[in-house]
Amino acid sequence: MGKVEEFEDLRPLLFSIAYRILGSVGEAEDAVQETWIRYDASPTRPVSAKAFLSATVTRIAIDVLRSARVRREEYVGAWLPEPLLDDPYEDPARAAELADSVSMAALLLLERLSPLERSVFVLREVFAFGFDEVAAAVGRSETACRQLLVRARRHMHAGRPRFAADRQERQELASRFFEALERGDMDGLRSLLSDDVRLVGDGGGKAPQLAKVVAGAENVARLLAALCPLLARIDVTFAPHEVNGQPGAVFRDRDGKVLHVLALDVLDGRIRTVRSVINPDKLGHLGPVADVWAVDRELRRVRRRTP
Incomplete structure (x- = not known):
């Protein structure tokens, strides 16, 4: 499989990661496009395209989020995420978690987290990445990522009601x-x-x-x-x-x-x-x-x- 086909197969996952970190469709699409540019320019093929691309889009999203936070502090009135009508990533085994994690209520709670906490939470809790993959993506040790996740879970679970209705x-x-x-x-x-x-x-x-x-x-x-x-x-x-x-x-x-x-x-x-x-x-x-x-x-x- 060529790079283009490999990337297109993973595009839904990459967008879904970026959107949950950023809360913006446009910024998520830009992050995915930048991920492709870096992947295409890479002289070597990674052992795992999924790990490489997920880590790349996460790092890009973290950088974008850090600058976006300043703009959101100056936002006029209430800030809400850009509405998403269809999440392109599907995983029947995690359908409930995926739907819950993309709700506006959940995205607004994620806004309270630091960019690193938010990214660790999304990769680990939503997409079930291993701690080794999470650590590689955010550039921190596995121990540090576990600590970041504990803090993120505490904030999320304290503020988020579960959508109990089926x-x-x-x-x-x-x-x-x-x-x-x-x-x-x-x-x-x-x-x-x-x-x-x-x-x-x-x-x-x-x-x-x-x-x-x-x-x-x-x-x-x-x-x-x-x-x-x-x-x-x-x-x-x-x-x-x-x-x-x-x-x-x-x-x-x-x-x-x-x-x-x-x-x-x-x-x-x-x-x-x-x-x-x-x-x-x-x-x-x-x-x-x-x-x-x-x-x-x-x-x-x-x-x-x-x-």
């Missing part, structure tokens, strides 16, 4: 949520939300966004029930779609361009968090992006005309 239960709950959303049914929405539900929006200062996090079932249900019928009046549509391994939906304008993506966290039979990514810089990988400001102006005109 896939079918989550999808059924999400289906009821989106049906109520389409009808503007406030009572129906409220019955599906946890009492302490939070609605978080990410516009990055580049799109209309929530001034603050909306908290509580009553407030979230009222906002969603009022907004979606108005969006329908300007021909904004949505289609349910799995987002980061959890239920969600993609909203599009009348021309079919991506307006924003909604992702749901489900816990104990209720929706605990609703996350909306509307920053156009985070949606380009999903297709042509809508002019969100034009949509907002049209929405305001509709509101003024509504009795």
Whole structure:
């Protein structure tokens, strides 16, 4: 097998590693491309292409993350990961772990870790790499990696609720949520939300966004029930779609361009968090992006005309 074929076989794994470390589709794709450039330029073939390429993409991602953290500290409003509709890497034996690890809740917890802790956690806990492979990838001893993993596990397990509902239960709950959303049914929405539900929006200062996090079932249900019928009046549509391994939906304008993506966290039979990514810089990988400001102006005109 040639280098190109070898690399393409491993590309899904490399992207999935990079995305979990970086939380950005664009940055992950760039890291994978840089990995190929280095692999192609290498004068010798490694004993294990998987080990070499995984280590390379991890080191690149660590360097990118260190610089990205400065930008994220200066980010306008709430920062959310770029939505991922389909994880290209599949491993039936670890399907549950893979879906859980790519959820927005998990990625936001990973943001609390140092780049090294984050990388060690992803390689070991998510992809089950041996400690020798993890150590080679991050340039630390196996003992140091074990210590990094202990710290990472402590942070992750302290803050992350397990998505206990099975896939079918989550999808059924999400289906009821989106049906109520389409009808503007406030009572129906409220019955599906946890009492302490939070609605978080990410516009990055580049799109209309929530001034603050909306908290509580009553407030979230009222906002969603009022907004979606108005969006329908300007021909904004949505289609349910799995987002980061959890239920969600993609909203599009009348021309079919991506307006924003909604992702749901489900816990104990209720929706605990609703996350909306509307920053156009985070949606380009999903297709042509809508002019969100034009949509907002049209929405305001509709509101003024509504009795």
